[in-house]
Amino acid sequence: MKTIHFNKTECGVDFLINVLHDAGIAATYMLPEIHNSDYFEIIVFKRGNGYIFIDNRKIPIIDNSIVFISPFQLKKWEVDLDKLDFTILIFKEEFLNEFFADKLFTYKLLYFYQYDHPATLNSDQDKIQGICNILQEIKSELIAPNLDSAHIIRSLIYYILHRLNRDYAVENDLPFQMDSANHAYAFKKLLEEYIKEKQRVEDYSELLGISRISLNKAVKKQFHQTATQLLKNRLLTEIKNQLLYSGQSISEIAYGLGYSEPNHLMRFFKTQTGITASEFQSGYQNGSS
Incomplete structure (x- = not known):
């Protein structure tokens, strides 16, 4: 590429x-x-x-x-x-x-x-x-x-x-006042750096040196969603990109993202999207995505 x-x-x-x-x-x-x-x-x-x-x-x-x-x-x-x-x-x-x-x-x-x-x-x-x-x-x-x-x-x-x-x-009906402590923005930056390795909010609160409660409060105030929601949405984008462009199997993608079993990734994907990973790939290839 x-x-x-x-x-x-x-x-x-x-x-x-x-x-x-x-x-x-x-x-x-x-x-x-x-x-x-x-x-x-x-x-x-x-x-x-x-x-x-x-x-x-x-x-x-x-x-x-x-x-x-x-x-x-x-x-x-x-x-x-x-x-x-x-x-x-x-x-x-x-x-x-x-x-x-x-x-x-x-x-x-x-x-x-x-x-x-x-x-x-x-x-x-x-x-x-x-x-x-x-x-x-x-x-x-x-x-x-x-x-x-x-x-x-x-x-x-x-x-x-x-x-x-x-x-x-x-x-988009979003808040644009600034988080003076910068915790919400720092969390967003860390997601870009570590999403392939870390998929728990606790991992990021540790990196930031604050409690999960404090991180969630900052993210919710700034982005009108929880830290968990923000993390899941970023992880979902990463999985979708790998499904479409990496050339890897679902199992290879799952293990590369730290899942202990491919079924765990497939269950997460279905819960978030309502379709299976295979249906998503097929829909994209057929021009419906």
Whole structure:
């Protein structure tokens, strides 16, 4: 499977961020085969068509919409490239960490590492144009930087990421006030790092040095679901991805995720989805997922 890496030299920029708006780059970034990337993507569509598959979800690409993709999510495109009009904002996590001195910044944005709600945001023509105008201003600072360009880029990117976070929260009826203790966001970050090894909430409360009760309280306040629910949803996504893309048997996947018996994984999957793992694989292959 191909991984697309952020390359400052190829992008022609000095920062770990870039704005792309050119039909010629579509064939490079919108591949029809399964692939992933080592950066975040916010893709703003003025005109869309077809579908993108992100992990195990099939998402229609429509006019005046935005798609959010986190690093190393599996994806493939089924679109007519000539009929798209889009602008892509791409950036590495290190860029935000350096700019905002907050290693949990991306985990505070509701649309990234999101497994319970859509990876898209529908908007209107005026709002989409406003976002594109800001992205174009960022691009201008990137290609012709001045001494104060870093400050301007920082302010613009901070505004647009939080503006989209608010809109996404309103669209999906989610809270967007910040957890001052950061426990909920740290839990979300640890899930990305350890979900293949650790599937108990207690494992994560130990890593964070807090009680399970405190962790659950923080997660419920921030994400309106329990820590167990958040963990199960992330684990379910991991299992689905492996069922579809790993080439491994259900038994191999189960043992790789630490299950003592494949039946335990199969029971978890059926409880969460209402279908068996084999039915899920068959449905995806037949285009019903």
